[in-house]
Amino acid sequence: xxxxxxxxxxxxxxxxxxxxxxxxxxxxxxxxxxxxxxxxxxxxxxxxxxxxxxxxxxxxxxxxxxxxxxxxxxxxxxxxxxxxxxxxxxxxxxxxxxxxxxxxxxxxxxxxxxxxxxxxxxxxxxxxxxxxxxxxxxxxxxxxxxxxxxxxxxxxxxxxxxxxxxxxxxxxxxxxxxxxxxxxxxxxxxxxxxxxxxxxxxxxxxxxxxxxxxxxxxxxxxxxxxxxxxxxxxxxxxxxxxxxxxxxxxxxxxxxxxxxxxxxxxxxxxxxxxxxxxxxxxxx
Amino acid sequence: xxxxxxxxxxxxxxxxxxxxxxxxxxxxxxxxxxxxxxxxxxxxxxxxxxxxxxxxxxxxxxxxxxxxxxxxxxxxxxxxxxxxxxxxxxxxxxxxxxxxxxxxxxxxxxxxxxxxxxxxxxxxxxxxxxxxxxxxxxxxxxxxxxxxxxxxxxxxxxxxxxxxxxxxxxxxxxxxxxxxxxxxxxxxxxxxxxxxxxxxxxxxxxxxxxxxxxxxxxxxxxxxxxxxxxxxxxxxxxxxxxxxxxxxxxxxxxxxxxxxxxxxxxxxxxxxxxxxxxxxxxxxxxxxxxxxxxxxxxxxxxxxxxxxxxxxxxxxxxx
Numbered sequence: 001x002x003x004x005x006x007x008x009x010x011x012x013x014x015x016x017x018x019x020x021x022x023x024x025x026x027x028x029x030x031x032x033x034x035x036x037x038x039x040x041x042x043x044x045x046x047x048x049x050x051x052x053x054x055x056x057x058x059x060x061x062x063x064x065x066x067x068x069x070x071x072x073x074x075x076x077x078x079x080x081x082x083x084x085x086x087x088x089x090x091x092x093x094x095x096x097x098x099x100x101x102x103x104x105x106x107x108x109x110x111x112x113x114x115x116x117x118x119x120x121x122x123x124x125x126x127x128x129x130x131x132x133x134x135x136x137x138x139x140x141x142x143x144x145x146x147x148x149x150x151x152x153x154x155x156x157x158x159x160x161x162x163x164x165x166x167x168x169x170x171x172x173x174x175x176x177x178x179x180x181x182x183x184x185x186x187x188x189x190x191x192x193x194x195x196x197x198x199x200x201x202x203x204x205x206x207x208x209x210x211x212x213x214x215x216x217x218x219x220x221x222x223x224x225x226x227x228x229x230x231x232x233x234x235x236x237x238x239x240x241x242x243x244x245x246x247x248x249x250x251x252x253x254x255x256x257x258x259x260x261x262x263x264x265x266x267x268x269x270x271x272x273x274x275x276x277x278x279x280x281x282x283x284x
Numbered sequence: 285x286x287x288x289x290x291x292x293x294x295x296x297x298x299x300x301x302x303x304x305x306x307x308x309x310x311x312x313x314x315x316x317x318x319x320x321x322x323x324x325x326x327x328x329x330x331x332x333x334x335x336x337x338x339x340x341x342x343x344x345x346x347x348x349x350x351x352x353x354x355x356x357x358x359x360x361x362x363x364x365x366x367x368x369x370x371x372x373x374x375x376x377x378x379x380x381x382x383x384x385x386x387x388x389x390x391x392x393x394x395x396x397x398x399x400x401x402x403x404x405x406x407x408x409x410x411x412x413x414x415x416x417x418x419x420x421x422x423x424x425x426x427x428x429x430x431x432x433x434x435x436x437x438x439x440x441x442x443x444x445x446x447x448x449x450x451x452x453x454x455x456x457x458x459x460x461x462x463x464x465x466x467x468x469x470x471x472x473x474x475x476x477x478x479x480x481x482x483x484x485x486x487x488x489x490x491x492x493x494x495x496x497x498x499x500x501x502x503x504x505x506x507x508x509x510x511x512x513x514x515x516x517x518x519x520x521x522x523x524x525x526x527x528x529x530x531x532x533x534x535x536x537x538x539x540x541x542x543x544x545x546x547x548x549x550x551x552x553x554x555x556x557x558x559x560x561x562x563x564x565x566x567x568x569x570x571x572x573x574x575x576x577x578x579x580x581x582x583x584x585x586x587x588x589x590x591x592x593x594x595x596x597x598x599x600x601x602x603x
Binding site: 016019020022023026027029030031033034036037040048049050052053095096098099101102103105106108110111114117118119120121122123124125126127128129130131132133135136151152154155158159162187212215216218219223234237238240241248251252255258259262263266267270 | 314316317318320321323324325327328330331332333334335336338339342352397400401403405411413414415416417418419420421422423424425426427428429430431432433437438440443474478528531532534535537538542556557559560563564569572573576579580583584587
């Protein structure tokens with residue numbers, strides 16, 4: 001493929017140049033807001049409110065990234081978010097693997113209903129369930145706990161992940177399992193020792209998706225938590241909106257620290273995420 | 285979970301007969317799949333099903349957030365009120381507009397970028413990874429940076445518009461009746477189009493390249509090759525994307541809420557924002573629940589349309 005591209009005819013190269021231009025424009029548009037957050041965090045205040053925006057970061061402003069920790073409990077926010085994200089990931093995968101396997105390998109009465117039920121959860125807005133969940137959580141003493149937040153988030157990730165994992169398990173040849181059965185493996189053993197390793201890339205995708213859900217989640221973190229020491233980064237960051245006392249560059253520095261780990265983590269594993277997502281979604 | 289199935293985890297079994305009769309008692313049993321789906325099903329019933337039921341009950345009451353215990357049963361009153369409320373009609377219109385614009389643009393832009401990134405060029409792998417960045421960015425951070433970008437005086441958006449002599453660059457789009465919706469849409473589409481791009485890029489891998497080449501050999505132009513060869517292959521993915529982006533747009537809260545809170549003057553007040561407002565600003569939980577139920581019905585209707593469409597498409601494909 002690249003051999004054809006390296007020996008282009010003139011007309012081809014013109015088309016190629018246009019295409020490259022379009023690709024660059026696309027990437028620029030995709031990356032700009034994140035870049036802009038970084039630049040804003042590294043721009044002195046007087047330049048932020050000047051006549052022309054400063055397009056490049058001033059790296060001499062880097063200490064602002066340390067200073068914000070003294071202004072707001074940023075470390076606590078990020079740790080809380082990390083805890084919620086990790087908890088959501090572990091619980092989601094733990095709950096989703098076995099139903100995904102059952103949906104892929106068995107025919108049983110009620111399977112259609114379960115499949116539809118899983119799908120239907122996609123239609124329920126978090127904002128709608130806030131009120132009843134609040135009531136349930138106060139009965140179960142789960143208000144103002146990060147574990148409560150994990151439980152609420154997982155309810156929204158399990159259906160998607162089950163679906164994605166089912167797609168992957170569909171792709172595992174049944175013969176592999178039969179060999180293990182002859183060796184005397186139990187069904188649970190087969191799932192854990194044979195199937196799970198074979199769908200590892202999709203499992204990674206599922207992990208990333210649920211991690212992101214927990215890391216990004218805002219509505220529940222805002223309403224089911226009132227104690228400040230339990231605020232997640234999403235709530236902490238949202239608190240800056242409309243608040244004027246914190247300097248803008250400091251606010252953006254927090255934004256960068258909240259965004260960059262997610263984006264970097266995503267870029268590292270994106271190959272798996274993409275193949276996992278599409279394995280699940282394209283097959284339906 | 286293994287505790288549900290004690291017999292199947294017992295390793296001390298020798299001989300095929302014994303294994304078949306004892307260790308795999310549940311393995312071969314017709315209850316096996318139920319045992320596998322039970323924990324997750326119970327979990328979802330507690331944290332999705334039961335809250336949904338409570339919300340449904342709430343929608344038939346006059347419950348207030350200020351005194352949740354004093355709610356009266358009012359039957360369909362909340363629904364009747366919504367039916368007559370011109371503000372709610374506007375909410376429906378705003379929701380449909382927002383959803384349609386999101387879905388059409390996300391798929392259009394996603395398809396365009398997928399086609400662009402499908403062709404071979406140097407650095408394609410990096411480009412494919414970079415284009416997904418918006419999708420990975422947390423919505424709260426996205427709202428925060430876009431509020432700054434849209435700032436009337438100092439935002440880079442206004443600067444750019446003014447540079448090209450565009451009048452609308454003078455105002456903050458998020459504060460403007462006409463421009464708040466476009467501003468919210470730009471932000472949303474920026475965030476969601478990579479998902480469409482990624483899914484369609486994967487779907488494009490399924491386009492048979494021999495067919496494509498044969499069509500080109502026959503002198504077909506690009507558009508007819510797309511229509512005859514590419515489109516039929518990716519159409520199921522497009523339909524699925526349409527379904528998911530519709531449902532996700534119907535329930536999107538954080539981005540819109542943080543950008544405009546539904547304002548100014550309700551110009552970006554989508555159903556979910558309206559529901560949240562009624563519950564937490566106006567304290568009317570019953571009415572908010574009714575709004576939520578209307579949203580669920582709309583989502584269900586969209587899903588039914590999708591399944592009818594795919595069933596028909598499959599039938600046609602089979603023939």
